[in-house]
Amino acid sequence: MATVRLSTLKKVFGTNAPAVDVDELKIENGEFLTLLGPSGCGKSTLLRMLAGLETPTSGRIMFDERIVNELDPAERNIAMVFQNYALYPHMTVAENVGYPLKKRGVPKDERTARIAEIAALLKIDMLLDRKPRQLSGGQQQRVALGRAMIRNPAVYLFDEPLSNLDAALRSYMRNELIRLHAKLRGTMVFVTHDQVEAMTMSTRIAVMEAGCIQQLATPDEIYERPATKFVAGFVGTPAMNFIEAEVVPDGATARIKAGDFTLDVTQPDGMTAPLQGPLTLGIRPEHILLGQGTDKAEITVVESLGNEQIITIDTGRRELVLRSTSGEKHRIGEHVTYALRPDRLHFFAADTGRRIGPN
Ligand SMILES: Nc1ncnc2c1ncn2[C@@H]1O[C@H](COP(=O)(O)OP(=O)(O)OP(=O)(O)O)[C@@H](O)[C@H]1O
Ligand SMILES: [Mg+2]
Structure with missing residues (x-):
């Protein structure tokens, strides 16, 4: 297994803005790192550069102490699994899994033993004689994984x-991958635009936008202390609510004015700057409390999910989305009061979108 290090890595297609532009990224040995971001943000391009399928415009890629920029994909000892896992249809499961070893001229006995080992690990040992078309989607996915794993790749x-x-x-395979990673302790780089996959499987997540990494942190850190408004809005369902506000500092207290309501907050500890001027206030749906406080609103949308309700309220000035897990069944048109949990507010600079606190 390898440590992967990228420095000032850039990929530019034609005259477009860079598809990937990453200053520094170190993926630790044995880490499960997820590249998360919206369509077109450069995730696949970054992964393909690691694989050697795309040549960087500039910058360096290292596996352990070795610069791999000039190495062919076959020389990098990587295993890649794509969305369309492209099994060979005319080969059996065993032949598919063992193919990378056969190509390398590994003797048959050794191959068979290794196939059996991998098949047992992935619980496909009873499928070894079948062809891919005789498998379910999940089984095919496991065969593709087996084919990737059989060579003990570095990454x-x-x-x-x-x-x-x-x-x-998907949820089953997520589980399998978590288990597999715990067992193999392999260095894994996983690309997805699905935040649930990212949050549940990763040791760390790199959130990307327009080719750049906006934040690199553990899933909890990303959720609890998003570094930018973009990250805050991208991770979490339903998305964080944003409110444009004005701050009037007053000693240890800052009065936040957002049109229809005023909020007095103590200057939180660990702020990078005093709360002042225009800013964006963020609050997650689970941190807006229904039936509390004195601010009034009307319920405009109710989405019932069985164990919880996702509720949109109209405060007269804006709509806010909140999550109610109280078990009480709310209805459209209901008049309610609500309160924002003061200890769960996030503040972002109005101009740059950077988090200004709390830390
Ligand atoms: N071969 C190419 N030639 C020109 N532009 C490309 C090429 N490959 C990718 N791009 C552009 O680079 C940007 C990043 O693409 P990339 O495929 O890495 O995005 P992605 O994050 O994987 O998106 P998705 O989630 O849709 O797969 C996009 O704007 C895309 O149009
Ligand atoms: Mg992609």
Whole structure:
């Protein structure tokens, strides 16, 4: 297994803005790192540069102490699993899994033993004689994984490998991958635009926008202390509510004015700057409390999910989305009061979108 290090890595296609522009990224040995971001943000391009399928415009890629920029994909000892896992249809499961070893001229006995080992690990040992068309989507995915694993690669690269599967199977495969990573302790780089996949599987997440990494941190850190408004809005469902506000500092207190309501907050500890001027206030749906405080609103949308309700309220000035898990069944048209939890506010600079606190 390898440590992967990128420095000042750039990929520019034609005259467009850079598809990837990463100053520094170190993926630790044995880490499960996810590249998360919207369509077109450069995730696949970055992964393909790691694989050697795309040549960087500038910058350096290192596996451990070795610069791999000039190495062919075959020389990098990586295993790649794509969304369309492209099994060979005319080969059996065993032949598919063992193919990378056969290509390298590994003797048959050794191959068979290794196939059996991998198949047992992935629980496909009873499928070894079948052809891919006789398998379910999840089984095919596991065969593709087996084919990737059989060579003991230095780095695993996954590009949205679960996005073709239905919801139940996706959740099952997420689980399998978590288990597999715990067992193999491989260095894994996983690309997805699905935040649930990113949050549940990763040791760390790199959130990307327009080719750049906006934040690199653990899933909890990303959720609790998003570094930018973009990250805050991208991670979390329903998305964080944003309110444009004006701050009037007053000693240890800052009075936040947002049109229809005024909020007095103590200057939180660990702010990078005093709360002042225009800013964006962020609050997650689960931190808006229904039936509390004195601010009034009307319920305009109710989405019932069985165990919880996602509720949109109209405060007269704006709409806010909140999550109610109280079990009480709310209805459209209901008049309610609400309160924002003061200890769960996020503040972002109005101009740059950078987090200004609390830390
Ligand atoms: N071969 C290419 N030639 C020109 N532009 C490209 C090429 N490959 C990718 N791009 C552009 O680079 C940007 C990043 O593309 P990339 O495929 O890395 O995005 P992505 O984050 O993987 O998106 P998705 O989630 O849709 O797969 C996009 O604007 C894309 O149009
Ligand atoms: Mg992609």
